Amino acid sequence: MDIKLKNKISKPVMILSVCFAGILLSIGVYFLIDYILNGSFVNWFESNYMITEGQYSPETEAYTLVRQPIYSELKVLLFWILTISLEIFLVVVVAVSHFHAKSKVRKAVTEISKTMNEFMQSEKDAADLFPKEYAEISTQMVEIKSAMWQKEQMLKEEANRKNDMITYLAHDLKTPLTSVIGYLSLLSEAEDMPPKQQEKYVNITLDKAKRLETLINEFFEITRYNLQYIELEKETINLCYMMVQLTDEFYPLLQAHGNTTESDIDEDLTIYGDGDKLARVFNNILKNAAAYSYPGSVIRIWAEKNDGNIQIYFQNKGKTIPAHKLETIFEKFFRLDEARTSNTGGSGLGLAIAKEIVTLHKGTLTAESHDELTTFCVTLPLEI
Structure with a gap:
């Protein structure tokens, strides 16, 4: 309300300021002409705008010298005086308006800043702090x-x-x-x-x-979990060859649970990205699949090209992940098995790290789970 009151008062103050400045200017010009330049001004005025001529006077029956203005020249002088005065007046108005507007903006910004700070630091409602004209803010x-x-x-x-x-x-x-x-x-x-x-x-x-x-x-x-400043060293990678290497490394772990992998990836299919980082993504997903698969089940891996992207799928058979937990499995330090006595879970960073690496590659990592089948999908752009 204080800002609104100031806006109402500012207009008459501006008008009075301009009028006062005009009066001071007029007094200054008058003082300059009448007191300081009295003799010089009179001589200049008489020589340029006054004329002396002889006129016959019937009363004295003789010619006398009479001084009178040269009206044609005097009109031009008055025109220029009015023009210059008007221009000076307009300059004064513009200058006063400019400085007044800047002052008003500074005050408004200060008030808004104080109000914003108060709103962020307190529990007050925004409607109680911000005037109606600042509804958008x-x-x-x-x-x-x-x-x-x-x-x-x-x-x-x-x-x-x-x-x-x-x-x-x-x-x-x-x-x-x-x-x-x-x-x-x-x-x-x-x-x-x-x-x-x-x-x-x-x-x-x-x-x-x-x-x-x-x-x-x-x-x-x-x-060491901090991927914000990691720089990717991208190259063309044979996806089929990479997946064969990863599944071979997982063979002892899979064999211990009686699990196997089934890969269906074209031998010529390539992806463009950081090989070490993407290997870590696939490693973390496979580790998760192996940890939560039913003993003796098959982990399926396949890839598809779709709309300028390549999608790599990992599917395992195990306990269905509830929908409310499916939304949080990519959060840091989240584990499906809440009991630490279980040996299936790790620190809860594997999938979070995988998601951030995929995001750095301008891709996505998603998951869905139903009918005891959990499928992770890594989508990467096909860059040349």
């Missing part, structure tokens, strides 16, 4: 504040998930480490232990050490 500020609040909530949830994950990992590290130390102590102390028992304890120790390595790798994954 008010609407935009409400949207910005809402978006910032949602982002803040997402960051808090992400931080909480990360802290929980680190806590769980720290706790889980103790179990395999304790087992490794325990079995190694037994092997060291019991010199007469039967060979079969020694072999059994060695195998258990090896399994626990591998589990410990996995947990440590998850810690490293959490600490």
Whole structure:
């Protein structure tokens, strides 16, 4: 309301300022002519705009000298005086208007800035702070504040998930480490232990050490997670050859669960991107598929060209992912198995990292799950 009141007062103030400036200008010109340039001005005026001529006077019956204005020249002088005065007046009006407008804009910006700051720092409603004439700004500020609040909530949830994950990992590290130390102590102390028992304890120790390595790798994954400043080194990649290499690397893990892969990709099909980064994407998706597939099931991989893009599909048979969880599996530190006692899940970064790498390639990563079939689709542009 204060801004509106100032706008009402500003117009009469501007008019009075212009009138006052005109009066001061007139007084200044009069003072200059009448006091400072009195003699010089009179001489100049008489020599240019006055004429002396003899006129016969009937009363005195004689000729006398009479001085009178040269009206033709005097009209030109008055015209120029009025023209110059009008121009000066207009210049003064424009100057005053300009500085007044700038002042008004500065005041308006200051007021809006204060109002915006107050709105962002308080819980007050926008309608109570912004005047009606700023309804558009008010609407935009409400949207910005809402978006910032949602982002803040997402960051808090992400931080909480990360802290929980680190806590769980720290706790889980103790179990395999304790087992490794325990079995190694037994092997060291019991010199007469039967060979079969020694072999059994060695195998258990090896399994626990591998589990410990996995947990440590998850810690490293959490600490080095930052893809914002990664530069891609793109090249042409044979997709079929890359997928054969990846599935071969997964053979021991798949064999342990009785799973197999079935790939249907054209041998000549190529993609354009960063080979190392995309290999990490496919690796993370395959790892997820292997972890959540039913034992003895087949993981299918195929690719299709579509509207200037290439779509790579990974499909596994396993427990259907609920719709509300399907929307969050790409969030950082999110895991489908909420119990940390399960060995299927990792740090919850694999799919989040995969999605960011695909996004850096100007592509998309999506997932759908129904009828115990979960399908991930990586869409990449076909660039030459």
